[in-house]
Every structure is written in C-alpha cells, then in structure tokens.
Amino acid sequence: MAREYSPRDLEKYAQALQKAINGNETPVKQKHVRSAIIGTFHTQSAKVFWAYALRLPSMDDRIVAWKLCHVVHKVLREGHPLCLVDSQRHKKDLDALGKLWGHLREGYGRMIKLYTALLINKLEFHRRNPRFPGHLGVTAEELESIAGNDINNYFEMTVEMFDYLDHILELQEAVFGSLNMARSNSMTSAGQCRLAPLIPCIQDASKLYDYCVKIMFKLHMALPPDTLQGHRERFLKQFRALRKFYESTSNLQYFKDLIAIPPLPEVSVMEEELVTCISFFEAKSSSETSVGGAIPTAPPDPYIFNNL
Structure with missing residues (x-):
C-alpha cells in the first residue's frame, strides 16, 4: 500500500534531492540517490520525485541539469515499477532541458542534450515494451x-x-x-x-x-x-x-x-560467429529443398552464445 508522505517526509525528501542534485562539480552521492529511489517505493510512484525534481534550477545551472539526468536514469532503473509510467508525461520536460543546454554545443551542453535524448528513448522503449523492467533484466524465457x-x-x-x-x-x-x-x-x-x-x-x-x-x-x-x-x-x-x-x-x-x-x-570472433549462423541457415535451406535431406535442428555451439 502506498504511503502518504507527511509534510515532514516531503521536507526530508526535498532535502535529499537537493543534496543529490546540486551545483557542485562532483559526482552524485549514492546515499542521497538511494533516498530518492526509496521514496518511489514508499509512495509507489514517481510523482513526488518529479514534483520536487522540477523545482531544482536545472534550467539555470548545467551541473544541476547533468546530475538531474543521472538521478532520473537511476530512478527509472531502480525505482518503483510505476516510475516508468509516471515519467512518460515528463518527456517534454526532458526534451526542453536538452534543447536549452544543447545550444552550448560542447562540454556539458552537448552531454546534457545527449543524456536527455537517451532518457526519452529509454522511456519510449519501455512504453512500447512494458514488460521490460527499468533495469532491463529478464530471463531467456521471459x-x-x-x-x-x-x-x-x-x-x-x-x-x-x-x-x-x-x-x-x-x-x-x-x-x-x-x-x-x-x-x-x-x-x-x-x-x-x-x-x-x-x-x-x-x-x-x-x-x-x-x-x-x-x-x-x-x-x-x-x-x-x-x-x-x-x-x-x-x-x-x-x-x-x-x-x-x-x-x-x-x-x-x-x-x-x-x-x-x-x-x-x-571482433574477429564475433564476425566468425555471424558467418557460422549464415552457414547454418544456408545448410538448413538446402536440406529442406533436398529430397530426403536431413534438416539440421541446431547450429554448432558457437562461443558467443555459450558465454552470455
């Protein structure tokens, strides 16, 4: 059951986000990111996260914008599953952020533009393929x-x-x-x-x-x-x-x-394995068109596929 945050909870959450996404040119501290992620499980959504994330000065400070992208990526990967749904409506916010900083053309400006494009693409991928979790991990059967x-x-x-x-x-x-x-x-x-x-x-x-x-x-x-x-x-x-x-x-x-x-x-090993796949298809096709030909049921055991 979703937990309703009290004013004190919201204040603490906002403080954690501000500490994670600040203007200091240092890497995001993971303990503050964890607070942001845990909050999505408490509320079973990303609505509180986005409500406070969008108040940060990401349009005024390139470091804040860069760190925001990083934290959004972490929340999409590791947050509550509904984060992928709730964040769909914020693709326009990400796009606007990328366009603003993309005018710098190099350094953080270019990186922010590319990162927002990646996040939008990730959201689109999950919208089209909703059975993939944010961290993308699925079994072969899945x-x-x-x-x-x-x-x-x-x-x-x-x-x-x-x-x-x-x-x-x-x-x-x-x-x-x-x-x-x-x-x-x-x-x-x-x-x-x-x-x-x-x-x-x-x-x-x-x-x-x-x-x-x-x-x-x-x-x-x-x-x-x-x-x-x-x-x-x-x-x-x-x-x-x-x-x-x-x-x-x-x-x-x-x-x-x-x-x-x-x-x-x-690279040479990968190229050889693709050639093996092509050869298998050709042998299979040839056998299927031959009278009484034995149809291969499986390709050779290629190195690549045995080592995934």
Missing part, C-alpha cells in the same frame, strides 16, 4: 514471452535495442571527448562528475548487448542472410564501439571500484 516467440517481433525489437544502444554510445563518446584523457582526470571530482552517469549506461548496454546477440542468433536461424544484412552491419558497428567503450572505462581506476566491466570477445 524474453521469448515478450516477443511472443515471433520472428517479426524479434526483428522489430532488435531495431529498438539498436536505437537504445546508439544513444548510450553517443553519450559515452561525448563524455570521453569532453575530458582530458590523462588517467589522473578520472580521479578528480570534476572528472568523476562527468563519468559517474556512465555506470547506469554500462548496466543498460550490457543487457541490451546480451539480448541483441541472442535475438540475432534467432533471426539468422529463420531469415535469409540478405534480409539481415542491415542488422549485421549495425550490430558489428555497435559491437566495435561497445568494445572501445568498455576498454576506455576498464582502464580508469574510478570505475574499477564501482562496477565490473563485462568482457567482450574479439
């Missing part, structure tokens, strides 16, 4: 159920996941591009302020990548290689960018204490 085990749904879902990943990759590129890439920079408060939001980005990207690999495998078992050429090209381009992203973060001491960077195979 993924099949969400897609109705229908190849057309898998095809469209992959496009949506590619779009989501594109936004993440654009944001991380802007963040790293804004930094002096000297290693010591990641250990300064100003550097960590920029880098901290990449943690939920990595968490999202890790799930999306895993699902894309699994769905690409299913698609190649059912559709002609030519039909999936665009998917393969887009997937491999993102895979290379994701490897670079993970390498950049794993080389920084700041991330080593906060998140385990998922390992990815070499």
Whole structure:
C-alpha cells in the first residue's frame, strides 16, 4: 500500500534531492540517490520525485541539469515499477532541458542534450515494451514471452535495442571527448562528475548487448542472410564501439571500484560467429529443398552464445 508522505517526509525528501542534485562539480552521492529511489517505493510512484525534481534550477545551472539526468536514469532503473509510467508525461520536460543546454554545443551542453535524448528513448522503449523492467533484466524465457516467440517481433525489437544502444554510445563518446584523457582526470571530482552517469549506461548496454546477440542468433536461424544484412552491419558497428567503450572505462581506476566491466570477445570472433549462423541457415535451406535431406535442428555451439 502506498504511503502518504507527511509534510515532514516531503521536507526530508526535498532535502535529499537537493543534496543529490546540486551545483557542485562532483559526482552524485549514492546515499542521497538511494533516498530518492526509496521514496518511489514508499509512495509507489514517481510523482513526488518529479514534483520536487522540477523545482531544482536545472534550467539555470548545467551541473544541476547533468546530475538531474543521472538521478532520473537511476530512478527509472531502480525505482518503483510505476516510475516508468509516471515519467512518460515528463518527456517534454526532458526534451526542453536538452534543447536549452544543447545550444552550448560542447562540454556539458552537448552531454546534457545527449543524456536527455537517451532518457526519452529509454522511456519510449519501455512504453512500447512494458514488460521490460527499468533495469532491463529478464530471463531467456521471459524474453521469448515478450516477443511472443515471433520472428517479426524479434526483428522489430532488435531495431529498438539498436536505437537504445546508439544513444548510450553517443553519450559515452561525448563524455570521453569532453575530458582530458590523462588517467589522473578520472580521479578528480570534476572528472568523476562527468563519468559517474556512465555506470547506469554500462548496466543498460550490457543487457541490451546480451539480448541483441541472442535475438540475432534467432533471426539468422529463420531469415535469409540478405534480409539481415542491415542488422549485421549495425550490430558489428555497435559491437566495435561497445568494445572501445568498455576498454576506455576498464582502464580508469574510478570505475574499477564501482562496477565490473563485462568482457567482450574479439571482433574477429564475433564476425566468425555471424558467418557460422549464415552457414547454418544456408545448410538448413538446402536440406529442406533436398529430397530426403536431413534438416539440421541446431547450429554448432558457437562461443558467443555459450558465454552470455
């Protein structure tokens, strides 16, 4: 049952948000973010969160705007499930924030514009796919159920996941591009302020990548290689960018204490596995058209799919 916040509760919640989302160029303190997240479970909504978040001077202070994006991302991922529903009406607020700061074209301005675009895309993804939780974690069986085990749904879902990943990759590129890439920079408060939001980005990207690999495998078992050429090209381009992203973060001491960077195979290995999928489809098609031909029931056990 939702708890009705007293005036004192609301005051404490507002104070926690102000401490989390302030104008100091330092990373958001997790204890204050936790207060924001816990509040969504107390009230079973994001309405109180947004009521106070929108009062913060995010239109006047770029650091406040950047931290607001980070906290919104955390609330969408880890807050009460209804946060994804309640936040749909605030896509216009996020869009306005991105447009305002996007005029700066570089530094925090560009990063805020890209982060608001990512958050809007995340909300759109969950609106179209409401069975995915904010943290995106589902089992293989749940993924099949969400897609109705229908190849057309898998095809469209992959496009949506590619779009989501594109936004993440654009944001991380802007963040790293804004930094002096000297290693010591990641250990300064100003550097960590920029880098901290990449943690939920990595968490999202890790799930999306895993699902894309699994769905690409299913698609190649059912559709002609030519039909999936665009998917393969887009997937491999993102895979290379994701490897670079993970390498950049794993080389920084700041991330080593906060998140385990998922390992990815070499690009050449991934390319070989896609060739294996294509070969399997061609062998399957050939067998189906041959009289008495034995139809393969499963592809070879590729390295990629066994290591998800």
